[in-house]
Amino acid sequence: MADDTVEAQPASAPTSDSGAASSEPPKKFPKGVVLGKDGKPCRSCTSFAAWASQTKSSLKGSSSPTTATTTTTTTLPKDCPPDVEQLGRSSWTLLHSIAATYPPQPTPAEQADVARFMGLFARLYPCWVCAEDFQRYLERQPVRTGGRDELGTWLCEAHNEVNRKLNKPVFDCSRWQExxxxxxxxxSCD
Structure with a gap:
């Protein structure tokens, strides 16, 4: 197996459309391609670079004349489904913006709403790997809903935990409101 590919093995034996077990060997995908629970590549769990590499390698095997003119770009057109990085950046922007507009002294209903939202967000997030990771974080560090600063700091700490896992710089949480x-x-933002 080449260094830049991984053998995809779904959780259960692959089946044909009729439901019978398939005797086909597992497909190989480039490193970084995350499979969905259905055993197929998960676009919202995979970076565009890995996705493009996987698509490019599948096109190499095609003899179609339309694939010969495929361009290799490093960014997706704006109207494509998001990859894991774009989805992550957008999600963090939404979550931090929610914290920034959360009341300094929320009502019990507002506290329950934001806690429920974070739980639902963690269960519905399109990247299943990220979703399960956030669910585990919520179990270890329940959302702190006592006020804007408490929620914003909690969220910054959650974001920093992800940054550490991805070997990205951590943010100084004392500056989250700025x-x-x-x-x-x-x-500079005025």
Whole structure:
């Protein structure tokens, strides 16, 4: 097996459309391609680079004249489904923006709503790997709903845990409001 591919093995034996077990060998995918629970590549769990590599390698085997002119770009057109990075950035933007507009002194109903939202978000997130990871985080570190600063700091800490797993820089959580609510003190957001 080449260094840049992984053998895809769904949780159960692959079946044909008729439901009979398939005798086909498992397909090989480039490193970084995450399979969905159905055994097929999960676009919202995989980076565009790995997805493009997988698509490019599948096109190499095709003799169709239309595949010969395939362009290799590093970014997707804006009207394509999001990959894991785009989905993640957009999701963090939404979550931090919710925290930034959360009341400093929420009512019990607002506290219950945001806790319920985070739980639902963790269960419905399109990348199943990310969703399960966030669900485990919620079990270890339940959402703190006592007020804007408490929620924003909790969310920043959750985001930093993901950043550490991805070997990305962590953010100074004492500055979360500047980043997501008020803008930087230097006026660059004014």
């Amino acid at each position: 980043r997501w609510r008020t803008g930087w003190k230097d006026g």
